Amino acid sequence: MPVVETATVEDTASGRAPGRPRDTTLEAAVLAATVDLLLEGDTRDVTIAAITERSGVSRAAVYRRWASREELLAAALDSVRSGVELTRRGSSLETILSAYEQAAVAVDGRVGKLVKKRVALGLENESLRALSWERHVSRRRAPIAAEIRRGIEAGELDPSVDVEAMIDLINGLYYYQFVVRADSDDEETRSRVHAAVKLVWEGALRRPVAGVG
Template identity: 45%
Template sequence: MMAVDAAVATAGIRRGPGRPRDEDIDGQIIAATLALIDADEDLTVSRIVARGGVSRAALYRRWPSLTALVAAALDVGRTVPPPVDAEGDLREAIVGSLLGDTAAATSGYSEARFRHRIRLVMADRTLQKAYWSSHVSRRRMPVEAALRRGMEGGILRGDLDAEACFDAIAGTVYYQLVVRGDFFDEPATRARVAAAVDVIWRGMLA
């Protein structure tokens, strides 16, 4: 027991190569948050720091609030898509980027986490708005920029609301998962989304 205490005391004052790197602590906090989310447990700072083996101060140095931390954890594994290549087929590039990103978010293992994310944001509008501002809206930017280039280039109608067009396509996908309860990778679901995208794209053309 004394040996353990001494080791802890030594570790506490040690500096240099043995000190946990910042990114390790980031990862421990995010992993602890996701473990609680996946286990469907209440999300509190106390539970997260206990599970992650870190201090409250370490958590609050990295995230200003529990809400910001949960939003970041929900976004793990997702990235802002690269700029849409507008040289080739604009429709294929835009729809491919938009649906590819949605598919990445909702298929396979992460489908359970997608459903959990919706539950969490519907229970907490502050979290919903934080997640929207810091993550979803940033991920939409490459596609919205490509839509605006299509409008300027005369392929798409100049009076389109690019955000509304994005919402129509992404909303069709969300409807499958949130209202119908279907899986995105079922053939019938894909066929229905493709039919809706046909209609929406036709309505966007100049």
Template identity: 40%
Template structure:
């Protein structure tokens, strides 16, 4: 079959491999290079040319559907933060199935090397715009000068993970998102200059 114009072969192979890995993830199957080769039809050599390790490949597949969110310019920081997290009435950020999120958590918790690779290569990169937003808030005097912004972002993200990991809730549930939004307000009150001045 002729290749479609405008789509480099490398891109086609990459997509086939990532689809194959995500199919294995969704089936809760063991992810091995042999299984990916069989499922995708892409050679072992071609896979290793693109991803040096199985952890790098799995991390890349886990991140399919995730997105780097850049809040609109000109909003107060607290309002802009809502664009980086699911909120009531807005739904989840990105097009990432919750079942895959749960499976991702299982895989990462079972494999510390995969967990660290996913953090280094993907999660830490998605945090950059939100850290920049918080830094801007500090520069503009909305956020306390002594606030630990990395810790604040960990707290904000942790609110949502706790619902899934500990409470067994769905982020599609409006009540769950209302609870998360209330927790975000509490965290904001801890780093906000206005709240500290009250």
């Protein structure tokens, strides 16, 4: 496969102005190649050399976008995940339940395998785990955090609720379905996620103030 470069020395010096958008086609090719290699076999074989050979993009072009193998792996593992999309429902609980139920079904066989790969790689590689958290996972939590805070402001949840801890609990229950439990159909998974989110939510409901009322 021919190796593709994104810019010559002359391009960098004069023809490519600072701030010019990157070639997203090349980025997509590298990410797709990395994902394919991760799915095919041992993660130790997913080297920069293997990625450049599969994608047809040069090593120099790869390193212009990702400073390290870990950075590229983190981006590739996240590239198959869709962002959390919240559709407003009657309450914050209903809004979050809907989001997690949809996300549970969206984790199909291919995405599920990559979720497991990410967990395993994170346990083995501290740098990769930190990059995944800082650049991808923490950002995906933001809409859920905002909705929980909305629930607190609306009086639905207790003001003492630790938002980050609550998300950790819900996400832990969510990931358990794909990392630990045996395969099951979408309806079973959706039902378990629904029950788990409700259980956590009920523990965070606003409590009546003692001696009031």
